[in-house]
Amino acid sequence: MDFNYDVIVVGGGHAGCEAACAAANMGSRTLLITMDMNKIGQMSCNPAVGGIAKGQIVREIDALGGYMGIVADRSAIQFRMLNRSKGPAMWSPRSQNDRHRFIEEWTRIVSNTPRLSIWQDTVARLIVRDNAIVGLSTLLGVEFRAKAVVLTTGTFLGGLMHFGATQLSGGRVSEPASFGITEQLKSLGFVAGRMKTGTPCRIDGRSIDFSKTAEQQGDNDFHKFSFLPNIRRELPQSSCWITYTNERTHEELRKGLSDSPLYNGQITSIGPRYCPSIETKIVTFSEKTSHQLFLEPEGVDSQEYYLNGFSSSLPFPVQLAALKTIPGLEQVQLYRPGYAIEYDFFDPTQLKPNLETKLLKNLFFAGQINGTTGYEEAGGQGLLAGINAHINCHGGKEFVLRRDEAYIGVLVDDLVSKGVDEPYRMFTSRAEYRLTLRQDDADVRLTPKADALGLAASDRVSALNKKLLEQGELVTFLRNFSVKPVHINPFLRSCGSSDLKHGCRLSDLLLRPQFGLADLAEALPVLKERIEQIPFLREEIVESAEVLLKYSGYLEREKLVAEKLNRLESIPLRGRLDYATIKSLSTEARQKLQKVDPETVGQASRIPGISPSDINVLLVLLGR
């Protein structure tokens, strides 16, 4: 039994697992401490991974050598590429997952990662020496030493669940909360706050009349999360089911509002506006007479269904009465009601861009402790925190992703620069360089970085190199091959596109909006043949080549903007100016700069309340 580690990760959820695996894979002797090792990678809320902007993050985690994509692919029971009718920046993978399989896959990975050990216990206290963390002690009275500690506490710090008037302490149903760390960190000068989130009821599928609902099937094409060629979906695929609330449902819910913890003052902390409870929906949008709900299967061998859109902390009898008015749920039998949970988080502007706390050296935060929500957001932060914890132990330049490199970069920069005033979820609109941060080329953007860190296995690197090679050759072919009007005009007419008068290169033809590369291949045997020569990941390569050519104008423009703005990112700021003495800054700017202490001028420019003229004052003082 070893009590000395390089890195200790506290928490075995989506952030903790990525952090622990990343640190161990990079070479750190790592310990993962979890309260229950049967719940490693538990999906506390919906049994789904990805979605708009979140799916892109999963692709990025995978490209960086993380595991969420692999686990999600292997446990997927439905896969869809959302937003296919929109431009490629919006294509977003999403899966429904078998909850148990998800845990099994994660458990297998975590328990087989070299240099990674697991200890089942609850952390009670951090051990701090000279403003640096050196270890921790547990409820069982065990003391571990570490060079770096990553806290991924999820909803467990001071977790308090609300089922109507019933309040239960806990991090999830039937799992105890954790106390002590928040209080200790506060005493060391950290600023903590409370957030709220909620989850809907779980239903016994045998009680659902699916004939009254609408079926939503998955796609069954080549798309998946992981860029690794040998990772694929393994489970039988299932459907989700759509139903709606109605006036009667709302009436039942309204009757219970006086007992709603959200409206009677029992819950005071902030919940996410984009994920409101059903009671919030009927209050805020009282004119809406119906809300869409999804019945999502929880697994292959399970009868459990998750009622997406019906998160609630109303008393169980109110929830039940309302559910019975919903088509398909008249005879509903519940496994458990929905509930709300409040938990502690720490203002993330207390972190540096490597996710290390400014107050305590070698202490890292990732996931909901930073005020975020979502498995994907947690996983991305966990991965970064694990990488940087390892770097802190073994030396090297801290690992930070820029806003034009990854959604994970946008996420972390938003957190440490702006802070949060509600649980933070990623949206594509948060990214300035949305077209650059596509899901199809997350590997091109990030796998070389993972390789440099030692996080990309050889099969991942070789898959990328082969993809780049084949993609490059296909692009060259399309740029050089000209098609004659006589050969293509019938096809163009059939697509409603105008005739060619002269020969045209395929790359130029592809700029037309009416058709894609695959359609073109059907009309041009030469092209079809050329594509069939691609020995490997054919559909992926065709898709990414098509995106590059079809949208090259937009991509170029965005690149130029990014390059222009990135100049500010390269000007270091931390430690160079004493903001309190700069009278030419506005008072607000002085306070914000002192609080956030931005790393670069670029980061400073994104702090709310910092105006362009404040930035120019900084530039002047820096001699720019």
Place this chain on the structure above:
Amino acid sequence: MNNIVCAISSPPGVGGIAVIRLSGSGSIELVDTVFCKPNGKKLKQQAANSIHFGTIKQGESVLDDVLISIFRAPHSFTGEDTVEISCHGSTYIQQSILRLLIDKGARLAEAGEFTRRAFLNGKMDLSQAEAVADLIASESRAAHRMALNQMRGGFSDELKKLRTGLLDFVSLVELELDFSEEDVEFADRGQLKDLASRIEKRIAELTRSFQMGNALKKGIPVALAGETNAGKSTLLNTLLNEDRAIVSEIHGTTRDVIEERISIEGVSFRFIDTAGIRDTEDTIEKLGIERTYRKIEQADIVLWVIDSTQASEHIEWLTQQIAEKTEDKKLILVFNKTDKISGEELKILYQLFDRFNVERIHISAKKKLHIADLEKALLRAAQLPDIQPGDVVVSNERHYESLSKALVSIQRVIKGIDENISGDFLSQDIRECMNHLGEITGQISTDEILGNIFSKFCIGK
């Protein structure tokens, strides 16, 4: 607004000498009010980059013997008129001089303000490519603040409306992208185009108002045209009350176009004196006449000056030519030298030009007769009553530039909607539009867009 700042620029404490610096337009004149050169000459008349010995006086008492360096805009550290007073180093003297300057209207500089002014005036490393974009932002922000203070509420109201319009528009586009899976109603393309067109119209109006604002700031351009020797230059001199243009009895003396600004009842006019128009073989004069026509093009108001003693069919024909060239402008016929003709002749003169149906007035530039009538006619022609206190006028060049760029972006958005391109591409142009306008409307942040979406649509699967 007090634009002259001063501060002690040498390190604090007692030294052999100390340097007090003033910067801002009017600094030199301000120092003139307290500084006496032994020969009695004023600093205002001295060359730039020169040093002068003299005394600083407070009333009749001498405060100190000093050396004064003067620098003129833009060739100074700050890029503005700057005066540096080297006085003796006692704290008392430094403070007394500083207080005196403040009494005379200077303001104590904030820390870093000289540097900031230098920066804003383009004096510091600004050619560096990386800083340029930010400089522009900064200048316009500073200018923005000034402009906002100067202008009445209407301007910010108008911008607020524009901002709200943009925010709603971009929210609808983003809604369709980030929340496509939600059960909410998405805007159709017609609706989007409607909104975008409304935004475009607003931006275009503001852009157009710049021309008006520019006129207000720079003066309404008035061309003085007429036959050679009709007395245009004399008239200009009369209006200016000083001999700026060269006046002689020789035809065609004014070969260069001379511009002068005068203020009539607070309205600024920019007079463009032009070479006389007549049939000539003189090449230089021919060029001058061509230039006259071009200048008339640039004017809003044209004063067509006619020598009353020489009015003939020939001048009628010429007037016809001018009238054709000034169809979109205000044309005023000015009968000059009417002191030399009888009342009866004047009446006939008026009748002679009846068919032109334009405003006619008579003056004598030389005798300064009826000049007030001309001034009133100019004010009428300037059409100023059109501008109400609440009207929005863009008068800041940076705002104009931002608005013009934003206009191009929003037009691209509209084109994109017509071509039915996907929202993520539309969004690229909308963001560009917002960035251009951000300098004057305040940036619209992602959080604000999301907030707007959450407040208007029921999001939450």
